Amino acid sequence: xxxxxxxxxxxxxxxxxxxxxxxxxxxxxxxxxxxxxxxxxxxxxxxxxxxxxxxxxxxxxxxxxxxxxxxxxxxxxxxxxxxxxxxxxxxxxxxxxxxxxxxxxxxxxxxxxxxxxxxxxxxxxxxxxxxxxxxxxxxxxxxxxxxxxxxxxxxxxxxxxxxxxxxxxxxxxxxxxxxxxxxxxxxxxxxxxxxxxxxxxxxxxxxxxxxxxxxxxxxxxxxxxxxxxxxxxxxxxxxxxxxxxxxxxxxxxxxxxxxxxxxxxxxxxxxxxxxxxxxxxxxxxxxxxxxxxxxxxxxxxxxxxxxxxxxxxxxxxxxxxxxxxxxxxxxxxxxxxxxxxxxxxxxxxxxxxxxxxxxxxxxxxxxxxxxxxxxxxxxxxxxxxxxxxxxxxxxxxxxxxxxxxxxxxxxxxxxxxxxxxxxxxxxxxxxxxxxxxxxxxxxxxxxxxxxxxxxxxxxxxxxxxxxxxx
Amino acid sequence: xxxxxxxxxxxxxxxxxxxxxxxxxxxxxxxxxxxxxxxxxxxxxxxxxxxxxxxxxxxxxxxxxxxxxxxxxxxxxxxxxxxxxxxxxxxxxxxxxxxxxxxxxxxxxxxxxxxxxxxxxxxxxxxxxxxxxxxxxxxxxxxxxxxxxxxxxxxxxxxxxxxxxxxxxxxxxxxxxxxxxxxxxxxxxxxxxxxxxxxxxxxxxxxxxxxxxxxxxxxxxxxxxxxxxxxxxxxxxxxxxxxxxxxxxxxxxxxxxxxxxxxxxxxxxxxx
Numbered sequence: 001x002x003x004x005x006x007x008x009x010x011x012x013x014x015x016x017x018x019x020x021x022x023x024x025x026x027x028x029x030x031x032x033x034x035x036x037x038x039x040x041x042x043x044x045x046x047x048x049x050x051x052x053x054x055x056x057x058x059x060x061x062x063x064x065x066x067x068x069x070x071x072x073x074x075x076x077x078x079x080x081x082x083x084x085x086x087x088x089x090x091x092x093x094x095x096x097x098x099x100x101x102x103x104x105x106x107x108x109x110x111x112x113x114x115x116x117x118x119x120x121x122x123x124x125x126x127x128x129x130x131x132x133x134x135x136x137x138x139x140x141x142x143x144x145x146x147x148x149x150x151x152x153x154x155x156x157x158x159x160x161x162x163x164x165x166x167x168x169x170x171x172x173x174x175x176x177x178x179x180x181x182x183x184x185x186x187x188x189x190x191x192x193x194x195x196x197x198x199x200x201x202x203x204x205x206x207x208x209x210x211x212x213x214x215x216x217x218x219x220x221x222x223x224x225x226x227x228x229x230x231x232x233x234x235x236x237x238x239x240x241x242x243x244x245x246x247x248x249x250x251x252x253x254x255x256x257x258x259x260x261x262x263x264x265x266x267x268x269x270x271x272x273x274x275x276x277x278x279x280x281x282x283x284x285x286x287x288x289x290x291x292x293x294x295x296x297x298x299x300x301x302x303x304x305x306x307x308x309x310x311x312x313x314x315x316x317x318x319x320x321x322x323x324x325x326x327x328x329x330x331x332x333x334x335x336x337x338x339x340x341x342x343x344x345x346x347x348x349x350x351x352x353x354x355x356x357x358x359x360x361x362x363x364x365x366x367x368x369x370x371x372x373x374x375x376x377x378x379x380x381x382x383x384x385x386x387x388x389x390x391x392x393x394x395x396x397x398x399x400x401x402x403x404x405x406x407x408x409x410x411x412x413x414x415x416x417x418x419x420x421x422x423x424x425x426x427x428x429x430x431x432x433x434x435x436x437x438x439x440x441x442x443x444x445x446x447x448x449x450x451x452x453x454x455x456x457x458x459x460x461x462x463x464x465x466x467x468x469x470x
Numbered sequence: 471x472x473x474x475x476x477x478x479x480x481x482x483x484x485x486x487x488x489x490x491x492x493x494x495x496x497x498x499x500x501x502x503x504x505x506x507x508x509x510x511x512x513x514x515x516x517x518x519x520x521x522x523x524x525x526x527x528x529x530x531x532x533x534x535x536x537x538x539x540x541x542x543x544x545x546x547x548x549x550x551x552x553x554x555x556x557x558x559x560x561x562x563x564x565x566x567x568x569x570x571x572x573x574x575x576x577x578x579x580x581x582x583x584x585x586x587x588x589x590x591x592x593x594x595x596x597x598x599x600x601x602x603x604x605x606x607x608x609x610x611x612x613x614x615x616x617x618x619x620x621x622x623x624x625x626x627x628x629x630x631x632x633x634x635x636x637x638x639x640x641x642x643x644x645x646x647x648x649x650x651x652x653x654x655x656x657x658x659x660x661x662x663x664x665x666x667x668x669x670x671x672x673x674x675x676x677x678x679x680x681x682x683x684x685x686x687x688x689x690x691x692x693x694x695x696x697x698x699x700x701x702x703x704x705x706x707x708x709x710x711x712x713x714x715x716x717x718x719x720x721x722x723x724x725x726x727x728x729x730x731x732x733x734x735x736x737x738x739x740x741x742x
Binding site for chain 1: 517720
């Protein structure tokens with residue numbers, strides 16, 4: 001049995017960042033806890049935040065379980081994570097600017113040309129275009145796991161439109177409302193500056209043609225989208241319009257928003273729809289969600305789109321392997337955060353290793369997400385493993401494998417009281433003229449005992465994440 | 471050779487439309503084989519948007535037309551001086567890496583027959599340039615030119631199966647097989663001046679062929695329809711992964727009307 005790092009208890013003692021939480025739980029009788037839990041659920045229901053994190057599908061009206069036990073990091077731990085995430089966000093953006101430009105990293109032989117140029121997420125339509133400030137991915141969601149006191153691994157990068165940030169904000173809001181005393185006893189870095197930081201980031205990448213205070217808008221696919229709550233929530237917090245495709249139109253080289261006072265020029269679009277649906281003239285001709293002609297305006301510098309079309313080529317699971325190399329190549333630095341060692345089943349040697357070690361490995365589909373189509377070797381039955389073996393042999397290029405990481409645990413409220421459960425972390429890095437990170441993130445927790453899958457579609461919940469001030 | 475072009479495209483709607491948006495790739499880019507003397511593009515009653523040059527070196531310009539409208543008329547006209555460069559594209563400004571053009575699209579995906587044909591041709595070729603010529607010749611043989619024999623959605627595999635097609639299908643088949651042989655290949659749209667030829671002038675002045683990337687030469691055009699490499703009779707408009715990606719006109723109109731399209735392309739030579 002692998003030893004899992006418990007973020008609260010270490011060698012029988014309570015680790016310092018959790019010191020004040022021990023009394024808090026000990027002093028909370030079961031009835032009070034149940035009452036508070038019910039209160040939290042009622043609050044979440046009332047604000048209507050029920051969407052599936054990361055577009056995992058499932059019942060759109062299902063509430064994602066909220067666990068009241070906070071996850072805590074020290075300032076020192078956070079500083080290292082912050083430096084590592086910012087470094088990664090800078091390298092990923094440098095990579096995108098490069099592969100849509102001169103392709104130096106490919107010419108240098110550090111990453112195979114085919115992996116980039118024949119990637120499904122590579123957009124030929126933006127080759128040669130330099131977005132404002134040279135930034136493609138304005139919100140980088142980096143998914144991290146912890147395996148020891150000082151050991152963090154990046155599971156994946158999300159360079160397109162990572163969702164879930166509304167949970168980070170609402171989890172905090174609700175915790176503060178229910179346990180104000182906790183927030184007096186602990187000095188916790190605030191996260192409520194996120195919306196303003198996002199607004200400034202978006203404004204900072206307004207196109208050069210914009211000669212006034214830029215007008216921002218969030219482009220949503222509509223209310224049937226599982227993350228619609230988040231789209232409207234962020235629009236409200238930032239004080240910007242929430243628009244759908246038909247609310248916008250293109251004329252004389254700019255994008256205009258229909259308003260009751262006539263057309264208003266839009267300078268920066270924070271889009272929450274996929275590349276393929278942005279503009280039927282450039283991408284899928286059958287798309288009803290986008291704005292015809294938008295890509296012409298974008299590519300001639302009349303509007304900024306965040307994240308930039310084509311950003312997805314940087315967060316592909318096969319490209320992921322090369323991120324440490326990107327850090328060295330573009331920044332001349334050593335990566336602060338480690339990648340999980342990854343075997344590419346498309347390579348014959350890797351495939352051989354993977355097939356011989358399936359019971360120990362986690363196998364993922366290259367383009368999969370949400371914890372579907374995934375094999376967790378140590379938790380799988382013999383039959384499940386054999387089914388996967390056939391799938392991998394049939395289409396090896398469709399799969400990657402990683403060692404099963406000993407994910408850290410944090411105390412979590414369960415039926416019987418408090419018990420350790422496995423967690424991950426997604427902080428949200430903002431990239432515009434500056435690179436910044438709000439001190440916090442979304443902690444996902446696998447509520448089933450022993451489970452390593454934190455996805456909400458697979459029984460995962462969320463927690464408030466604290467960064468302690470010094 | 472100096473060629474004059476008058477290319478008119480008219481979209482008609484059977485009910486008034488609220489508005490229309492166009493993205494036009496109708497600007498022959500300068501290279502050693504062609505030089506613009508004059509050129510203009512106009513959408514009647516339209517509002518000109520801004521323009522830019524894409525990674526393949528093509529200028530693209532956006533237009534919009536306010537409604538109510540029942541017709542959108544797009545005219546490209548001008549004079550171009552052309553010369554014969556034996557099909558080699560030289561002095562053309564672009565930034566896309568040739569390897570980008572190894573990507574398959576639905577229209578250029580290989581089926582078993584195309585794959586076999588490509589392997590068969592490759593077996594007899596002495597080098598990439600020879601391979602290019604042989605592939606092009608084989609396409610001319612296997613997909614016979616037959617006006618009206620296919621539709622705009624026909625794929626390379628379908629054209630090969632029925633043994634005939636138009637220039638678009640021949641270009642697609644050539645591209646599919648070249649990529650199968652690991653040669654970057656792309657679709658090219660343009661105009662072809664048929665010197666007193668047997669093709670109907672208004673119909674076939676609009677043309678398409680393929681360019682293959684041959685190490686040591688760069689991009690070389692191959693035209694299976696005319697069994698040659700492009701020369702002074704050709705004007706190159708733009709390139710892309712396939713016909714859809716390269717379309718000189720992409721447009722959409724908002725409203726309920728059904729659309730019909732009418733195209734006429736007149737090409738004349740000033741030196742006869």
